[in-house]
Amino acid sequence: MTKVTMTVNGKAVSAETEGRTLLVQFLREGAGLTGTHVGCDTSQCGACTVHVNGQAVKSCTIFAQDVAGAEVRTIEGMAHADGSLNPLQQAFNDCHGLQCGFCTPGMVMASAALLANNPRPTEAEIRHGLEGNICRCTGYHNIVKAVLQASGQTDTQGVAAE
Amino acid sequence: MQSFDLVKPSTLAEAVSALAADGAQALSGGQTLIPVMKQRLAAPSVLVSLGGIAEMRGVAAAQGVLRIGAATPHAAVAREAAAHYPALAKLAGGIGDPAVRNRGTIGGSLANNDPSACYPSAALASGATIVTNRRQIAADDFFQGLFTTALQEGEIITEVQFPIPERAAYVKFEQPASRFALTAVFVAKYANGVRVAVTGASNDGVLRWKAAEERLSANFSASALSDLNLSGADMMADLHGSGDYRAHLAKVLTGRAVAAS
Numbered sequence: 003m004t005k006v007t008m009t010v011n012g013k014a015v016s017a018e019t020e021g022r023t024l025l026v027q028f029l030r031e032g033a034g035l036t037g038t039h040v041g042c043d044t045s046q047c048g049a050c051t052v053h054v055n056g057q058a059v060k061s062c063t064i065f066a067q068d069v070a071g072a073e074v075r076t077i078e079g080m081a082h083a084d085g086s087l088n089p090l091q092q093a094f095n096d097c098h099g100l101q102c103g104f105c106t107p108g109m110v111m112a113s114a115a116l117l118a119n120n121p122r123p124t125e126a127e128i129r130h131g132l133e134g135n136i137c138r139c140t141g142y143h144n145i146v147k148a149v150l151q152a153s154g155q156t157d158t159q160g161v162a163a164e
Numbered sequence: 165m166q167s168f169d170l171v172k173p174s175t176l177a178e179a180v181s182a183l184a185a186d187g188a189q190a191l192s193g194g195q196t197l198i199p200v201m202k203q204r205l206a207a208p209s210v211l212v213s214l215g216g217i218a219e220m221r222g223v224a225a226a227q228g229v230l231r232i233g234a235a236t237p238h239a240a241v242a243r244e245a246a247a248h249y250p251a252l253a254k255l256a257g258g259i260g261d262p263a264v265r266n267r268g269t270i271g272g273s274l275a276n277n278d279p280s281a282c283y284p285s286a287a288l289a290s291g292a293t294i295v296t297n298r299r300q301i302a303a304d305d306f307f308q309g310l311f312t313t314a315l316q317e318g319e320i321i322t323e324v325q326f327p328i329p330e331r332a333a334y335v336k337f338e339q340p341a342s343r344f345a346l347t348a349v350f351v352a353k354y355a356n357g358v359r360v361a362v363t364g365a366s367n368d369g370v371l372r373w374k375a376a377e378e379r380l381s382a383n384f385s386a387s388a389l390s391d392l393n394l395s396g397a398d399m400m401a402d403l404h405g406s407g408d409y410r411a412h413l414a415k416v417l418t419g420r421a422v423a424a425s
């Protein structure tokens with residue numbers, strides 16, 4: 003076992019790891035942050051998406067020891083300090099961008115990374131940017147609306163169902 | 165997944181010596197290897213991460229050649245190659261999804277040589293040189309069939325050198341669930357001729373379509389291909405498409421790549 007330390011949502015977190023310990027296990031079992039979900043464990047669904055040094059990654063497809071020392075952000079680090087939702091989370095709420103909520107942590111983290119790189123994405127860019135995130139419930143429609151709203155593009159009337 | 169030790173050297177020399185250990189294997193972005201290890205199709209006893217080796221990362225162009233460090237992620241190639249070799253940058257920006265592109269690397273993709281992967285077609289169509297810690301390998305000699313390359317035990321790709329073409333394009337017909345190529349074609353036009361590489365088609369992995377190269381070298385237009393046909397007999401056939409379907413797609417996509425270049 004090797005002790006790994008990372009900065010998770012601004013706080014130093016340490017846990018004992020094996021070589022095969024995945025980042026998502028480090029977060030869920032080591033740091034007790036169970037907001038990051040495992041949907042497929044085969045690198046397909048994006049439910050486990052977190053930010054490592056500012057970039058969206060699938061935490062089920064990274065070994066914890068390979069990112070020792072990194073700055074990690076998870077869904078638990080997205081709300082404001084007083085616990086109120088940030089504008090992107092609020093937009094998911096307002097637009098009904100979630101139903102069962104299982105995919106939502108990954109959707110929010112992937113959307114946040116998308117907006118950081120492209121603050122006013124088109125609908126097509128949002129759909130393309132969220133290709134790595136699968137949702138079984140919403141049909142994506144309201145997720146796209148939420149990201150448009152969060153980017154200040156409130157006229158979401160034109161969003162067509164696919 | 166079976167247990168193993170992970171080491172993360174900061175120089176190429178340390179990585180080479182770590183890979184000499186019994187059962188050692190290179191880990192780059194892990195976007196192929198980790199899923200394969202979860203399925204227990206690979207069980208290395210030591211994984212040597214290449215992610216901490218600064219000398220293996222980066223994109224640089226000089227004297228008509230684009231050099232990409234083997235551990236450079238797809239997302240970085242998409243950004244940094246755009247000004248030098250737009251067709252290659254576009255290919256990199258179309259691999260998988262953003263999270264895969266932030267981790268997966270060019271060296272890992274070439275070493276893996278998946279028959280439906282994108283980068284092998286760019287390397288083959290560009291006549292790229294694959295540089296390792298031991299030697300330089302021409303792309304024509306590097307790809308040796310399904311998941312098979314010229315790499316020897318413990319050999320590491322350090323860099324890939326792409327001669328920059330006059331014109332080029334990559335056209336991918338996506339398998340929508342995996343986003344790998346159902347079939348895809350890379351066409352590159354150089355002063356001394358045109359090269360055409362087809363991925364996601366042959367049972368032997370990426371291939372050059374030499375008949376099309378000859379035609380296009382004489383007349384660089386989609387119409388030059390009109391009476392050419394690839395045989396579907398040696399093509400992959402699965403629930404997504406028959407061999408004949410893939411052979412037909414390869415021809416259509418070659419024409420589109422010529423038009424898009």
Ligand SMILES: Cc1cc2nc3c(=O)[nH]c(=O)nc-3n(C[C@H](O)[C@H](O)[C@H](O)COP(=O)(O)OP(=O)(O)OC[C@H]3O[C@@H](n4cnc5c(N)ncnc54)[C@H](O)[C@@H]3O)c2cc1C
Nearest residue numbers: 192193194195196197260268269271272275281282321343
């Ligand atoms: C959801 C998803 C979608 C994808 N879609 C696409 C797609 O559309 N097109 C596409 O082409 N690919 C796709 N991929 C594969 C992706 O591009 C991988 O990143 C790539 O195939 C492997 O690169 P890696 O850096 O992750 O390598 P790893 O997984 O770390 O390694 C792969 C293999 O290469 C070896 N290796 C790694 N680096 C080196 C090196 N420098 N020298 C020698 N050997 C080395 C390893 O030992 C291992 O055997 C997808 C993957 C996923 C998970």
Ligand code: FES
Nearest residue numbers: 041042047048062
């Ligand atoms: S759990 Fe990581 S991609 Fe599905």
Ligand code: FES
Nearest residue numbers: 101103137138139
């Ligand atoms: S809300 Fe249920 S999977 Fe997306």
